[in-house]
Amino acid sequence: xxxxxxxxxxxxxxxxxxxxxxxxxxxxxxxxxxxxxxxxxxxxxxxxxxxxxxxxxxxxxxxxxxxxxxxxxxxxxxxxxxxxxxxxxxxxxxxxxxxxxxxxxxxxxxxxxxxxxxxxxxxxxxxxxxxxxxxxxxxxxxxxxxxxxxxxxxxxxxxxxxxxxxxxxxxxxxxxxxxxxxxxxxxxxxxxxxxxxxxxxxxxxxxxxxxxxxxxxxxxxxxxxxxxxxxxxxxxxxxxxxxxxxxxxxxxxxxxxxxxxxxxxxxxxxxxxxxxxxxxxxxxxxxxxxxxxxxxxxxxxxxxxxxxxxxxxxxxxxxxxxxxxxxxxxxxxxxxxxxxxxxxxxxxxxxxxxxxxxxxxxxxxxxxxxxxxxxxxxxxxxxxxxxxxxxxxxxxxxxxxxxxxxxxxxxxxxxxxxxxxxxxxxxxxxxxxxxxxxxxxxxxxxxxxxxxxxxxxxxxxxxxxxxxxxxxxxxxxxxxxxxxxxxxxxxxxxxxxxxxxxxxxxxxxxxxxxxxxxxxxxxxxxxxxxxxxxxxxxxxxxxxxxxxxxxxxxxxxxxxxxxxxxxxxxxxxxxxxxxxxxxxxxxxxxxxxxxxxxxxxxxxxxxxxxxxxxxxxxxxxxxxxxxxxxxxxxxxxxxxxxxxxxxxxxxxxxxxxxxxxxxxxxxxxxxxxxxxxxxxxxxxxxxxxxxxxxxxxxxxxxxxxxxxxxxxxxxxxxxxxxxxxxxxxxxxxxxxxxxxxxxxxxxxxxxxxxxxxxxxxxxxxxxxxxxxxxxxxxxxxxxxxxxxxxxxxxxxxxxxxxxxxxxxxxxxxxxxxxxxxxxxxxxxxxxxxxxxx
Amino acid sequence: xxxxxxxxxxxxxxxxxxxxxxxxxxxxxxxxxxxxxxxxxxxxxxxxxxxxxxxxxxxxxxxxxxxxxxxxxxxxxxxxxxxxxxxxxxxxxxxxxxxxxxxxxxxxxxxxxxxxxxxxxxxxxx
Ligand code: SRM
Ligand SMILES: Cc1cc2nc3c(=O)[nH]c(=O)nc-3n(C[C@H](O)[C@H](O)[C@H](O)COP(=O)(O)OP(=O)(O)OC[C@H]3O[C@@H](n4cnc5c(N)ncnc54)[C@H](O)[C@@H]3O)c2cc1C
Ligand code: SF4
Ligand code: FES
Numbered sequence: 001x002x003x004x005x006x007x008x009x010x011x012x013x014x015x016x017x018x019x020x021x022x023x024x025x026x027x028x029x030x031x032x033x034x035x036x037x038x039x040x041x042x043x044x045x046x047x048x049x050x051x052x053x054x055x056x057x058x059x060x061x062x063x064x065x066x067x068x069x070x071x072x073x074x075x076x077x078x079x080x081x082x083x084x085x086x087x088x089x090x091x092x093x094x095x096x097x098x099x100x101x102x103x104x105x106x107x108x109x110x111x112x113x114x115x116x117x118x119x120x121x122x123x124x125x126x127x128x129x130x131x132x133x134x135x136x137x138x139x140x141x142x143x144x145x146x147x148x149x150x151x152x153x154x155x156x157x158x159x160x161x162x163x164x165x166x167x168x169x170x171x172x173x174x175x176x177x178x179x180x181x182x183x184x185x186x187x188x189x190x191x192x193x194x195x196x197x198x199x200x201x202x203x204x205x206x207x208x209x210x211x212x213x214x215x216x217x218x219x220x221x222x223x224x225x226x227x228x229x230x231x232x233x234x235x236x237x238x239x240x241x242x243x244x245x246x247x248x249x250x251x252x253x254x255x256x257x258x259x260x261x262x263x264x265x266x267x268x269x270x271x272x273x274x275x276x277x278x279x280x281x282x283x284x285x286x287x288x289x290x291x292x293x294x295x296x297x298x299x300x301x302x303x304x305x306x307x308x309x310x311x312x313x314x315x316x317x318x319x320x321x322x323x324x325x326x327x328x329x330x331x332x333x334x335x336x337x338x339x340x341x342x343x344x345x346x347x348x349x350x351x352x353x354x355x356x357x358x359x360x361x362x363x364x365x366x367x368x369x370x371x372x373x374x375x376x377x378x379x380x381x382x383x384x385x386x387x388x389x390x391x392x393x394x395x396x397x398x399x400x401x402x403x404x405x406x407x408x409x410x411x412x413x414x415x416x417x418x419x420x421x422x423x424x425x426x427x428x429x430x431x432x433x434x435x436x437x438x439x440x441x442x443x444x445x446x447x448x449x450x451x452x453x454x455x456x457x458x459x460x461x462x463x464x465x466x467x468x469x470x471x472x473x474x475x476x477x478x479x480x481x482x483x484x485x486x487x488x489x490x491x492x493x494x495x496x497x498x499x500x501x502x503x504x505x506x507x508x509x510x511x512x513x514x515x516x517x518x519x520x521x522x523x524x525x526x527x528x529x530x531x532x533x534x535x536x537x538x539x540x541x542x543x544x545x546x547x548x549x550x551x552x553x554x555x556x557x558x559x560x561x562x563x564x565x566x567x568x569x570x571x572x573x574x575x576x577x578x579x580x581x582x583x584x585x586x587x588x589x590x591x592x593x594x595x596x597x598x599x600x601x602x603x604x605x606x607x608x609x610x611x612x613x614x615x616x617x618x619x620x621x622x623x624x625x626x627x628x629x630x631x632x633x634x635x636x637x638x639x640x641x642x643x644x645x646x647x648x649x650x651x652x653x654x655x656x657x658x659x660x661x662x663x664x665x666x667x668x669x670x671x672x673x674x675x676x677x678x679x680x681x682x683x684x685x686x687x688x689x690x691x692x693x694x695x696x697x698x699x700x701x702x703x704x705x706x707x708x709x710x711x712x713x714x715x716x717x718x719x720x721x722x723x724x725x726x727x728x729x730x731x732x733x734x735x736x737x738x739x740x741x742x743x744x745x746x747x748x749x750x751x752x753x754x755x756x757x758x759x760x761x762x763x764x765x766x767x768x769x770x771x772x773x774x775x776x777x778x779x780x781x782x783x784x785x786x787x788x789x790x791x792x793x794x795x796x797x798x799x800x801x802x803x804x805x806x807x808x809x810x811x812x813x814x815x816x817x818x819x820x821x822x823x824x825x826x827x828x829x830x831x832x833x834x835x836x837x
Numbered sequence: 838x839x840x841x842x843x844x845x846x847x848x849x850x851x852x853x854x855x856x857x858x859x860x861x862x863x864x865x866x867x868x869x870x871x872x873x874x875x876x877x878x879x880x881x882x883x884x885x886x887x888x889x890x891x892x893x894x895x896x897x898x899x900x901x902x903x904x905x906x907x908x909x910x911x912x913x914x915x916x917x918x919x920x921x922x923x924x925x926x927x928x929x930x931x932x933x934x935x936x937x938x939x940x941x942x943x944x945x946x947x948x949x950x951x952x953x954x955x956x957x958x959x960x961x962x963x
Contacts, residue, residue, distance in 0.1 A: 073915055526852075526870060538870060540894040540906070563852025563870070567890040567901045570853075575901050579887040815850040822856045822887035823879060824863055 016045045019324075020106050020116035022096045022267070024050025026059055027297025027313040028122030029078060030444075034321030036086060043325060046088045047114055049106070052151055053093030055079040060310060060442060062155045063176075063343050066183030072152065077469075099271040101290055118292050118324060121279060123264035125298040125308070126150055129257050130171075134233035145239030146255045149180050158256065162187035167252040169193075169242050171230050172259035173200040175342055180256050181222050182344045192223045192250065194230050194242070196259075204340055204351035208368065209375050209389050216347045216373040216392065261308060263299040278306045283332035285320040294320050303335055312336035314444030339401050339441060341394075347373075348394040352404045354379045354387030362386070365414045378417045385410060385417070395420065398480040406437050430480070430487040439484055440477045445470035447484050454488040461485050461493050502761055503546055505539025506532045510760065514553065523554050525564035544569070545761040548647055548683045552756050555802035562815050568645035571819060572806040573630055575645075576623065578830035579823045581630060583622040584644035585637050586680065589654040589672035589692075590618025596639065603636045610829050617644070617651035617689065624829040627821050631810035640805040643681045647762070649688045649752070652676040653701065657694030657711070666711020668694035671741045675709075675748055681806075682799055685759040688752060692744075703731050706765040707751060709744045712737070717744045721751055721777065722769025730766045733774035736782045750781050750789060753796040843934040846874065854889035854898065860938050864924055865889035867898065867909065875909040876926035876936055882919040912942060 019035065021028045032046060040046070050056075056078040064070040083090035091108055098107040099119065106114045127148030129135060137143050145161065148154050162168070162184055170181045173195030181191040193200070199210025200217065214224050229245035233255055241251045263278040273287045274280045278301035280288050285300065287293040297313045298306065307313065315336050322331030339352035356379070357364040363380040372392060378400070379387035385403040390396065396418060402408055403417075410417060433439070435448035445468045458464045461482050465471045471478040485493045502510040506528065513532070522528045525546045529538040547564040568574055573581035585600070600620055604612050610624035619642055625633055634641075643650055654672030658664030672692040682688070691702040692709045702708030704725035710718045716737055723732025736747060754777070759768040769777065779785040781792075813819060841859045846868060849855045854867040856879045863879035865888045877898065881888050886902030893899070897906040897915060907914050912921035922940035929935050 071915075538894040540892040540897055540899045543892050543894075561852065562850060563893070566892060567887075570890075575887075575890065577884065577902065579885075579890070815853065816848050817850075817855050820855060822854075822865070822889035823885075824856050824858045826863075826880075826885075 014045055016043060017117040018115055019044035019046045019118045019120070020114055021046065021048045021120040021122060022099075022106065023120075023122035023124055023264075023297070023299075024048055024052065024056055024090075024092075025122060025124045025297065026056070026077075026310055027124065027317060028120065029056035030314060030317040031120050031122060031294075031296050031320055032088060033078075034317045035325055036088075038321050038325040038327045040321065040325045041087055044118070047091065047116075048083065048088055049091045049094050049096045049108060049114075051093070051095040052153070054152060055082060055092075057152060058442075059151070060343075062149070062152065063179035063183060065152075066149075066155050066158060066180065066186075067345070068183075068186050072156070096267060099267060101271050101293065104292070116292075118294065120320070121268055121287075121293065121295045121299060122297045123267060123299045125261040125263045127154070127257055128260040128262045130259055132230060132233055134235065135255075135257075143233055143235060143239055144237065145235070145253055146233060146257065149176055149256055149258050150261070158184070158254075159187075161254060162189055165253040166190060167192070168254040168256060169230075169250060169252040170256045170258055171242070172257065173197070173224065173226065174203060174258065174260075175201065175340060177256075177258035178217060178222075178342060178344055178347075180258055181217075182220065182347075184254070184256070185221060189254065190223075191221075192225060192252070193217070194225045194228050194244070194250075196227070196229050198227050200224065200226065201342070201349070201351075204355060205349070205389060205391075206355045206377070209351075209355075209377075209391050212368070212370050212373055212375045212391055213347065213349060215370065217344075219373075220344075220346055261298070263301075263306060265299055268295070268299070277301050283319075283334065284323045285316055285333060286323075294324065296320055302333060305335055307336060307338065309338050309340060311438070311441040311444065312338060318444070337405055339404065341397075348390070348392060350388075350390045350394045350397045350401075352388050352401060353385070355389060356387075363414060365418060367418050376418045378414065380410060380414060380417075383410065388417070398477065398483075401441065401477075402433060402437055402480075405441075406434060408432075430483040433484070439480050440468075440470035442477075443469040445481075450481060450484045451488040454485050454493070459489070459494045462498075464493075502549070503539070503542035505529065505537065505542035506546070507534065508532060510549075510758070514549070514757070517550065517553060523550065523557055524559035524561050525550065526561055527559070544647070545685075548685065548761075551683045552799065555798050560814075562818075570815075571627060571630055572634075572641055572809065573625070573645055576831060578624075579821070579826070580624045580626055580829045580831060582644065583625050583630070583633055583637075584615065584617075584619050584642040585639035586642040586676075587619040587639075588676040588680075589652055589669050591654070591669060591673060592620070599637055599639070603633055606636065607633055610831055615644070618653045619644070619651065624831045626829070628819050630819055631813070634807040634810040639807075641681065641807045646681075646683070647686055648684055649676075649679045649682040649690075651689055653689075653691040653705070655692075655694050655699035657692075661694055663697060664694035664711070665713055666694050666715070666717060667741070668692040668700065668709075668711060671709060671717075671744060672700075674741065675745055678745060678800055679749060679752065681803055682752065682756070684752065684756045686762050686764045688755075688765070690748070701725065704729065705732065707748050708732055709748070715739065717741065719744055719747050719751075722765045722774070724764060724766035728764075728766050730770075733769055733777075735774065735778055746793065747781065749796045749800075750792045751777070753792040753799075754781060757792075757795075839938045841936050841938065842929070843936060846928040846932055846934050849934075852893065854891065854893065856887065856889040857936070859924075859936050862938065862940070864936060864940075865898075866926055866934060866936065867893050869893060869895055869909075871895070874926045874928060874934070876924035876940075877907065877909065877912055878922040878940065881905060882914075882921065888921075 055076050058075045058077050061075040094108040094110050096106050097109050104116050127150045147158050168184045168189045169192045170177045171194050173193045181193045184191050199207045200213050230242050232243040234241040239255050241249050243249045265275045268279045269275045273289050278299050279295045281295045281300050281302050285294050296316045319331045319333040322328035342349035366377045368375050374392035377389045384407045388400045433447045437447045439447050453464045453467050464485050471481045500509045502513050530536045543564040544566045551558045607629050609622045613621045615621045652672040652675050654669045657668035688706045690707045691700040691705040693700045693702040694711050702710050704723040708720040718737045719735045720732030721735045724730045843857050849868040852870045854865045856865050864876050865879040867875045881900040883905050886900040890901045891898040899906045907921050912923040920942050922942050924940040925937040927935050
């Protein structure tokens with residue numbers, strides 16, 4: 001689609017020169033920003049053509065998007081509206097197909113023709129697809145299942161393809177290939193990296209480093225094939241495999257090509273500009289053929305070099321803007337020193353400059369510990385750092401990068417370049433840096449800019465990062481950014497408050513939020529937004545957490561607004577993939593009766609419930625119930641809700657215990673039932689699942705529950721908290737050993753109340769307990785060191801008293817159409833249906 | 838363009854959505870807090886989630902299945918999924934919901950940022 005945003009018509013005829021930029025990638029957009037920053041808006045009417053139909057985004061974060069660490073919208077540097085706001089005309093989604101240097105015209109593929117006085121070419125590169133048999137279906141179409149990895153669209157297509165495919169082969173084991181392979185693992189794919197050279201990342205790393213890297217990558221579960229040439233992509237309709245040089249083949253259903261990039265130079269070549277590996281430019285970034293044509297970024301070749309990283313293009317854009325706007329007509333570019341970092345979680349790699357010594361008198365310091373995956377080298381020439389490789393331990397990367405970029409003096413004992421042995425502390429490091437030293441190499445931010453930002457009133461590291469964009473690229477400089485900020489602030493900088501907000505839409509930490517709610521007696525979610533959110537704006541993403549918190553705080557007095565609830569809590573059941581729901585009746589301690597079972601069986605038959613299943617929480621689940629049947633199902637069951645859908649108290653699993661089991665030393669079943677009976681359904685920041693075991697054999701798995709009680713010899717009970725065996729596995733910490741079941745009930749309640757009042761939203765006890773520390777919890781909950789035990793018990797009692805079985809709503813819906821289906825035409829259920837018995 | 842009357846706006850609780858079959862299409866209609874009305878396709882483009890069951894605020898609806906968010910005004914995804922069809926909806930003087938077909942879709946290209954460019958979508962009257 002093509003859209004053109006035109007800046008408002010000026011009232012007087014526009015006498016400004018016309019600056020046209022081709023390419024809206026990282027270099028083109030940066031050049032525009034630099035020009036505007038130098039007052040270029042008064043000199044030039046700026047028009048930008050961008051083939052990709054998006055604003056300008058941070059290409060290097062595509063790896064993070066693929067890996068699921070960043071959302072697409074988070075990587076925009078300048079959204080589409082930025083252009084209009086800055087008086088720039090943006091031809092969004094328009095590809096320039098021709099440049100006529102003699103008439104000074106640029107032709108867009110949408111028919112637009114624009115005249116320029118000065119032209120900037122910033123067309124970047126594209127993925128290189130080596131000529132492999134079977135890769136293309138026709139001249140323009142890749143065989144389905146084959147992908148490049150260059151733009152947002154490539155990334156989005158991969159993300160669409162990956163989830164329902166199994167095996168990915170990434171061809172090319174450089175930075176890009178490894179990042180792609182790691183990203184694809186997150187979709188459950190088996191991933192292979194096929195690399196033609198003998199070792200991975202051979203552009204940046206020597207052979208030894210490459211081999212150690214290979215081992216670290218394989219530890220992540222990625223299979224690496226080095227020294228292997230791919231000769232063909234197999235499959236007619238879609239990819240089914242790849243064939244290698246030795247004739248062997250590998251089955252796969254996805255192929256990602258990361259075997260290099262090629263500059264986009266056809267436009268320039270046809271316009272008669274000199275093109276070698278890329279468009280040849282002089283030290284002012286002008287084409288050597290035409291003083292009115294500038295070239296920046298990956299499509300520029302300067303002194304024989306073509307760069308494939310962002311740091312050089314920041315420098316280029318600065319020089320270009322200095323020159324073009326006349327701010328510094330003598331500005332010139334002398335080439336960049338490049339440092340790279342691999343953005344793969346779990347494998348730290350940083351490399352800069354030379355990978356191996358070249359001259360006889362180059363100093364070469366090497367440390368290798370392959371077993372731990374650690375390898376480090378530095379190369380020093382004439383007292384200056386000219387190369388460094390850090391693998392597995394990048395603690396020295398900040399200093400080395402600075403030393404490399406700035407030619408800083410080096411410690412006499414070269415080993416200090418690799419290890420902190422009484423080396424300068426980070427603060428000293430920050431203090432010593434020159435003002436114009438570049439701290440963030442991705443976004444080109446200097447120490448001076450960071451310092452100015454702090455002095456200008458920015459008090460948090462993230463505030464400085466947002467304002468300057470430092471640390472927002474690959475992230476490897478974050479610690480140095482922090483050091484510089486701290487140094488500039490003359491001490492500690494503040495933590496970014498938003499990280500601690502309880503919900504994204506209200507700028508308060510939990511304790512402050514609770515205090516404000518209490519003080520202003522805010523009893524409904526809408527009242528909280530009105531009183532405490534910026535501009536009183538409601539926020540869908542905050543509603544569920546606020547509803548839960550308010551209910552915890554106000555119990556009966558809470559003003560229930562149904563729209564603040566997540567659908568599960570609106571209809572008291574768990575939504576399923578097809579919009580049907582599951583119904584889990586309460587079954588305290590996992591104990592049931594023949595009557596209950598008979599009722600459940602009847603209900604299952606009557607409503608044709610597709611699946612009846614015994615759950616991991618020791619209850620019976622009726623799955624695939626239609627929304628409109630829920631009230632009838634509850635009424636017919638005549639059992640209370642088991643809360644299998646809420647962020648709430650869930651279940652208490654029990655074992656048979658002393659009544660039946662020959663090893664039982666405590667009545668775990670009775671205690672489990674008592675606990676569930678008392679605390680059923682309580683709202684909490686995240687699920688609370690409990691268990692009680694009759695002896696240390698632990699058949700109910702009490703050691704891995706949010707709260708677990710274990711009977712031990714002598715009639716005593718151990719109480720564990722913070723255990724988990726779901727997404728995370730953690731043995732609970734022993735909170736106390738007590739003499740009676742009553743004490744277990746009390747301590748359980750007191751712990752849960754403390755957790756309800758202090759945990760972050762969705763923070764399970766397995767995170768909360770280690771965060772606050774078991775010693776602290778023991779002091780507060782068991783020894784009452786803060787004198788709040790009685791208050792906790794009282795507030796818990798209030799919540800217990802306010803309990804009301806939500807399934808009683810079966811009789812009188814809380815809102816009109818509460819149980820109306822939300823997919824009116826769909827044939828339900830779509831979950832598999834149980835065959836008739 | 839066809840016009841359909843779906844009954845009283847009050848049948849949708851404030852801040853919630855309800856799904857309707859309108860001329861053979863499934864439409865989720867939301868009555869926002871403050872009274873504004875919005876209508877989008879009822880099924881989430883991600884994996885068919887029931888959008889009428891989603892949480893909403895003045896700007897977005899969040900699908901209950903996997904949490905993708907969509908702009909209510911123009912249907913654009915905030916999370917890189919395809920865009921929703923949006924429908925004109927208003928309450929007539931008698932308080933009846935009126936929905937107009939067909940719906941429109943912002944080209945599925947640029948996500949939220951792109952979508953805001955399109956001022957083709959008149960603010961629905963509430
Ligand atoms: C039904 C059940 C599986 C079964 O058939 O056995 C189940 C089903 C679901 N579990 Fe579970 N979990 C079930 C026992 C467990 C257990 C075992 C237990 O409770 O003893 C665990 C490990 C303990 C724990 O909670 O840590 C468990 C760990 C999870 C997790 C991981 C939580 C974590 O932070 O580690 C999730 C995801 C989440 O909460 O975000 C989850 C989420 C889910 C959801 C609710 C996913 C969802 O949001 O839709 C599943 C609902 C399916 C459906 O359509 O109804 N379920 N789930 C079990 C119901 C137990 C019950 O009677 O209430
Ligand atoms: C997944 C990934 C991860 C990366 N990680 C890193 C990293 O960690 N560190 C690092 O330093 N670098 C990294 N890079 C490299 C970095 O992104 C590039 O060096 C940088 O984007 C180059 O900028 P550019 O403006 O020259 O080219 P691009 O950003 O590619 O921009 C060129 C733009 O011009 C447009 N265009 C081309 N031809 C035309 C035409 N005829 N008309 C209109 N528009 C046109 C293209 O569509 C494109 O939008 C990474 C790259 C990728 C793909
Ligand atoms: S483990 Fe739990 S969340 Fe995952 S599929 Fe099974 S029931 Fe669903
Ligand atoms: S179905 Fe809507 S987010 Fe997945």
